[in-house]
Amino acid sequence: MLESLETVMFYSLVIASSLGMLLYWVWLGSKNEFVGRLATVLTIIAVLANTIAIILRMITSGHPPLSNGYEFLLTFCLGIMAVYLYAEFRYKLRSLGAFVMPIPFFLLMFIIMSMGPQERIAQAVPPALKSQWLTFHVITAMFAYGAFAVSFGVGIMYLLKLSKEDNGKKLGPQGIVSRFPSLEVLDELSYKVVGFAFPLLTLCIITGAIWANYAWGTYWSWDPKETWSLITWIIYAAYLHARLMYGWKGRRAAWMAVFGFVAVLFTFFGVNYFLPGLHSYA
């Protein structure tokens, strides 16, 4: 019963977020206010469906949503859309949706394409995963990765706007990029989002270390997942330093935000699929 409700929620999430993404695109081209509102509403519905799906999963399995890749991807999607919605309301930045929403869309498509029903069902967690620290670890990872996805979207917007402005200033105000905020605002937003996420990523790594110390007696064992989260951390640390000290704002900062998110994705997908290690469950 709960399982089938969860499946319903999952497909509601897929439909709502995909339609939301399409409508953000339509809105960007048409500037129809109704379409824009609808896109936002659909995203809110997607967030709700996602949250309910995760809660149902936690009820049926009795543990935080991290026993397999499916559960973590759902959490990841929720983090991205939640941080995005916050940014949309806080900075009145609907155009960002067109660049952030494709990320949960691709993650959900990845689930549908690559994970059969067998891989999606709740699995028994090994004793090592039975820890309260896991909950903190997941929550911090969710918001940190979600925010990095948003900074990726902002970075792409910056680069697009910059290249359009470089190419032809005579295009006039009709171009899509004219709906984007100014370069300065985009640049600073990207910095703010990274500044929000960076302490969270740090906390995610620290809670992971505390938990590992309970479970395996080592707070840091250089397994590929740990190492890649450290590399991601270093990339964003470099982003923050370069920005402050060398004034690497604008184009270079935007590229680093994009690059940092690629490292985030690799930490999740690449490590799981290409490299061996302790973290093989998610």
Place this chain on the structure above:
Amino acid sequence: MVENSKGLSDRLWGAFSSMKLGLALLGIIAFVSSIGTIIPQVEMEPEKAKAVGQLWQTMGFTHLYNTVWFRLLLGLLCINLVVCSVQRLKGIYHRTFNLTPPSNLARVPQKSRMVVQGDLVSLRDSVHEVSKQKGYRVTFSDQSDAWSFIAIKNRLGNWGSLITHLSFVVLLVGALLGSLLGFKGYFMEGSGNTISIQSIQLSKGTVSETFSVRINSAEDRILPNGERDNWYTDMSILENGQEVARQTLSVNHPFEYKGVTFYQASFSNGARFTADMNGQKIPVVLQDQGRSYFQAPGTDLYLVTAIDPSSSSQKSGVLYQVYKGYGEDPIQYGSLTSGQTIDVQGKYKLTLDGLAGFTGLQVKKDPGVAVIWLGCALLLGGLLLAFYWQPVVISGIVQSENGTKGSLTVGVLSGKVTVSAREALEQFVSSVTKILR
């Protein structure tokens, strides 16, 4: 000679105070660490690591994170962080506790500025009032016909960066303490057996403690729904044969005694026997699948066992084999059910008492862990200060027009975030004008 060495130390100081060096080191560390996730590491995959080319092995790429040169990189980063922090200390102190109001118009931050007209005295009062309202600490400097001010909010945010950077030094000290004074080891032991802490397999460090560990019982507990609950080990610490502590531990619930921590790491089945050699009863606990053996004293007979797959909890049974010396084929084999006794080569009688759990425990002593947690707390506290508690510094100076009236030029120091700094300035100024009216 002295001048020369001073020049060198100055140059070294200069080199290490550069943030470029710090960023370069971070980049190199990130790159080198990523290599370690691609080349098999001895700690994780000993077999694959042995297959890596000899040159790479010699250079340390198969145990990369323990090599001297990787540690040297971390050490250099550490020096770099300390030098940078020391250099910035004075500036941060002044920016936090020693702010001076601008002495002339040029001193007011130029990037974001606003001007308010009004009566000099009431302007001053409203700046004072707004500062108080909005939680700024304000300092005024009054001249005969003019005045200036500087106001700061969230001033402790200035220390965030310094605390964050120094936390790395703390973390590194913690890691160093652990590797110098600690040890790491593992043992697998069956229920009922006692093992000296000195005789465990060590992968790091040396053991100075002398107590023993007795495994009272080991259990693989399964929940009613068929999922594994956890592995449980009931163990006692013995000092000179006397029990001084006893605890049940499981995965994620370690047990610590005198700085040595025991972690449940693995579990295996086994069987408990009694060997009767001419009336002398010897308890024997053997691991499943022949992973441990019993050599009867004074003989060259080796006994191994495997649990009979058809045995149940009511009726446990094992298969056994007896080897003589290094012989390849067993000279005696068969099956035993619990309570049954057999004769082994006329040397001793063997009785199966029942099945027994074997527990695998990770043992670690790491005096650096507390320091590591301190470093983590500092790191997080520093980051929270730096990113969630950003200081805002607003300053301004009046330009008197006729002694009583004038214009106040206010500016905001735009550090990391220009747009929000400007927002803060706009809010400040609009509050000031509101009060003026």
